[in-house]
Amino acid sequence: MMNAWDEVRAAIDAEDGDAVATLVAGFDTEQRRQVARELPGFLPIARQAGQDRDRERDQERQARWAELHDRAERMGRSVYSLDEAQNVLGTVRVRGRWIEPMRVAGAGVISGAAAAATWLNRRDFERDWEPPEADDVALVVRAVATRPAAWQQEFAVRLSLRLRDTRPLADRRVRLALELLRRTGAEPPKHDPLTLAWIAATSTEDLAGDPLLDAMVPRLFEAEGVGRLLRDDRAWPAALVTLAGEGRIGREALLGGCRTRFLCGGQAADQRFFVRLHDMLEPAAEEVAPHADDYLALLPSAPANVGELALRQVHRLGPMPPARAGEAVEGLLFRAEGKLVRAGLAWLDRLMKDPAGDLDAYAPALAAAMLCASGEARERAVKLAVRHAARFGPLGAETIRDAVALLPARQGAELAAVFGGAAAAGPEPVRFVPSQLGSVPEPPRMPPPVRDPGTLARLRLSEFDWLSSELWLDGFVRLADHRRAGQERARLVTALAPLAAGCGDDRYGWRPWWHTADWAAAMARELAEPGAERSAGVGGRATVAERVPDMAHGPAEKIMPLARYAEVYQAQVEGRLPPYLLSTPTRLNGLLDPDVLVERLEGYERDGVEALPLDLRQALLRLGRTVTEEVASRAAGLTGTAGRKVARWLTDRPAEPRVVLRWTTHQGDTRITSEFVSGAEYQEVLGDLLIPRFHDESCERLLAVLAGHRDLAAARAAWTLRSYWPLNKPSLQDLDLLVTADGPAGPGLALLLAHHLMEGPDGGAVPPLLRLAATGALPGEELGRQLADLLRRSESGPADAVAALRTAAERGAHREVWQVMRGLLPACLPGPGERATTAHTRLMTFAAEVASWADARGELAVVAEFAGRTRGSELVRQARFLHERLTGTT
Known part of the structure; x- marks a missing residue:
């Protein structure tokens, strides 16, 4: 007969959490103690056994998939059309099924409540994600239900105190802690994360009960x-x-x-x-x-x-005493928000109209209003003081007189005429002296090609490291050149032998191949065993192509390198491997220098080599835009199909794709989708790289594919820019890479730059803006429009963005910043029926300043409309000043 531990161990090996919960709930103290002694030492054994079972299940699933794929091929159908295939794909693969039985066992048998809580929170029991099928909350509750009530209450409190943040609603730690608190009646500890978790996990419909x-x-x-x-x-x-x-x-x-x-x-x-x-x-x-x-x-x-x-x-x-009311109004008038300042002035106006009121009590508040940043508030305060001047006593009049010298010259003179004092003289205009925009350094060059087999073998291939994958593919093609001496090829075969060993006969039947290492292993084996692909019984061009994942099933920055590896492998199998590739970048940001591409094509034509189609497309997507006359002349002399196409792109490039951004939601989360409209030539080169897909993409790796078309990369990377989900989001470092890449900057790059401008002058967006300005590539008006769109969707005002733009203007980009304001003002100023705020006034004031710095000309309709209004607000005054600047009128 099995003892308690043997029974629990058998249930854990069977991955049966329900059985474990039933067992431990019925144990006595000695049986619990027996199991608790064995559990910690069994942890590594359970983990290894669980991993072995996961591996076996994966192999069974893969074998089943291969069987279905073969059956579909014999039927001439797609494997995805088979009902059995959908069952295989739809089966939830819960890895680590040993975890829940171990958790339940520990909760049910460990003697101390604190120790049991520690056991449940071990890192060994964490997964990258928790599938609903792995929910063990009910099992843990059942396992501890027979423990003493005081123990259960302490256990609930201990679990609650281990919560560290607002976890997702499905997080079992949150749900378990709350469930135990509710069942045991324990006093919830005063722990902020518990409060937040209770809010997040509790439906308002259930609050009453x-x-x-x-x-x-x-x-x-x-x-x-x-x-x-x-x-x-x-x-x-x-x-x-x-x-x-x-x-x-x-x-x-x-x-x-x-x-x-x-x-x-x-x-x-x-x-x-x-x-x-x-x-x-x-x-x-x-x-x-x-x-x-x-x-x-x-x-x-x-x-x-x-x-x-x-x-x-x-x-x-x-009503309240004048002194108290005056103090309250004064507090409002010291604020920066125009709405509250105006409300304070309106309140002060009503108070001062009371004939019985003591106006001296309101003098400090009136003086505070005269020192407001808002010109409208100052104007109104001066008028109030002048209107009621006769009712102020000596003390109140002195308080107002002290403010005369601090007012602008005209308003100070108006007040001094009634209260006395000396008004300030008009300020001397400060001449703006811009800084010079600095030169922009070239992007760093790529490392030299790999020419040693040992170095190639040591390169680590990963889809997260585009540079190593690029260097490996380039190095392999160069070293595998059939024209190299036999001894050199033998060294390459020897160096890549461990890699080739990873490509067994069974690998050829798998599809798709999701990792560059899979393709590299097949290349290494084909090099060591020419004809290995065909010997495996699955040869043929179509078979290799089928191993490339569909472009809709993954991010372009991952699928494109896989497709290029597949193309090189196909060429190797068919004996048409070129001596080197056309598309290998010359710069660390993925750019390909035009002179180098022309030189490579000249070599192809000399040796009678045909360009690989995808390699040529990738070269065109990475091709830089700066072309000297000498390079253009050499390109014109190319006669091959690939050479003529490159010459056309260097001297008469087709019309650029047009980028359209749209704000949407996906499962309640904000997403920014991108559409691309292009002509036939660009469609041929881009292919299905930019088809819609629900995958977040690394901007850095995507730019390695589209380095000569940075706006396309930026637009795709913007998909998750405002997402709350833990996805790849374009960072400030990505923005720096985009700026050093090539191609016209449009809505995509403008949106990313606007996003970082909203972090203010210290947010890191000013240097990229200056670099774009220095190269003449800043999409000024588009940047203004994107910034206005972000401001409309944001709870924060434009102050930080304006501060960043001011810094950029002062550092030499004043003309470019004015272009930004031309795009920002029409989209940001209030329309008919909308209320103007102090933020709008600050925008107009800054625009007027920048326009004078840039010596701007050319009427702006939205400014002209505000300038023509009759109301004498500060916004209107600044609009008139700007309109006069732009039109040369007085």
Whole structure:
């Protein structure tokens, strides 16, 4: 009869978590102790056995797939059309099925609650992703159900304290901790990640019956990150308001929690949830009055959305003493937000109209308004002071007089005429002296070709390292040249023998081959055993081509190198391998210098070598655009088909593909799709490289394929730019590579540059912008349009982007930055019926400055429209100044 450990071990070997849970739930203390002693030492054994079983299942699946592929070939059909193939593809491959039984066993038998929690969180039990089929939450709950109640409560708390961030809803650590807390009635620990996890994993429809509700609601206002997590959520505030209305939770607790978060400060976006909740609660005046000091304290410095909320509540408090009202208004007038400053001025206007009011109490607030950055606010404050001048006492008049010298000359003179004081003289115009744009260094050159078999054998092939794959393919073709001495070829065969050993006879039947190492192994074996491909019984051009993955099933930066390896291998099998390749880059960013390509083609024509079609296409996609007369003349002398085509692309290139970007969503996630419109010649060269596909692509590796067409690479890489998913996203380093590549810059590159400009002058986008400006390649107006589009979709204003553009202008790109503003202003300024903000005023002011620096000319319709308005706002004044600059009018 088996003992407890033998039974558990047998269930683990059978990968039966349900059996393990049943066993350990029924064990007594001694049986648990027996199993707990054996578990740690069994861990490496269980892992190895599990890996062996995974390998066997993979082999069975592969054998089944090969059988189906052979059957489909005999039937003359695609393997994907067979029902059995869909079953094989649809079978979920859960690797590491030993993990769940081991986790359940440890939870059920380890004596200490802390030790059991540690066991469940071991790194040994982590996968790259958790398939739903591997869910063991119910099993763990069943395994510990017979443990003492105090033990279960401590276990629940220990698991909760091990949560570290807001994990996905499906994360079993989150769900297990919450399930145990609910079942055991344990007091949830005050742990911010637990609060965030509870929010993320709990449906608002289930809140009323959630045992954790009373403990967790107060923590919504205490835990860091709640505002960020719920900033765009509307279901949670609505649910909380409903529960408060039903008496399930306290209404005052919600209002008090909101006030606490407001007083703690934070970014406006992170306060949005609490503002929404407060508004939806619609507090009555009697609920606001006891907390008047709190709302008044928020006026001077709280985020704008909180400040607006506080102002609405303060207005409901009714009249207050002049000194207190003046202090409150003064706090508003020191703010930077135009909306709040205008609200403060309107409030001040109403207060000063009260004939019984003491205007001296409002003088500090009026002086604060005179020092606003907004010209409109200053103008209005001066008019208020002049209108009510007779009602100020000596102290109030002195306060206003102190501000005279700090005002612009015209406004200061207007105020001095009534209150006295000396107005400032008009400022001397500062002459703009731009810096010179620096020279742009050439991209670094590629390493020299591999000419030694030993060096070639040591190169590590990986789809994540395009450079090594490129050097290996180039080196192999050069070293495998049939014209080389037999001794040299023998050295190559010897050096690549370990690689060739990886290509057994069974490999030829597999398809597709997803790794360059598979193709390299086949090349090495074909070199050592000429005819190995045909001897395997699967020879023929079509068979090799079928091993290349379909372009729609993977990213272009991975499939294109595989297709090129396949082409070289096919040429090797057929005995037409060229002495070297045309498309090997000459620069580390993937560019191919025109003179080198012409030289290679001259060699081909001398030796009667025919270019490999895909190799020629890749060369054209990498071809640089700077062509000297000497190189163009040599290209014109080429007579072969490939030579004539290259000569045409060097001297009279076909019309460039047009890039169209569209913002879409995929499963609720933001994606930026790209479409490419091109003529027949470009379609022939591009082929299906740019077909739509749901794969994120590494910008660096994609650029290695499209180095002479950087905007195409940028547009494809932008697909995940604003995704929340953990996918490849174009980085600042990718932007640097794109700038050093070649080809016209258009919407794709402009979008990536605009994205990084929004990080401000220290965000890293200014140097790439300057390099593009120095080469005359900056797509200024397109950059402005893309920046405007990003600003419309962003919660942040244009301040950081404008600061970055200002830095670029001051460093010599003032003319180019003006072109950016020409694209930005029409798309960013408010249209009919839209409200202008201080952000629009700052944009117009900056545009006027840059236009003067660049000595810009040429009317801009949107500026002319604002300049023609009758309202004397600062925005209109700046538009008039800019319009006069552009049109030469006065």
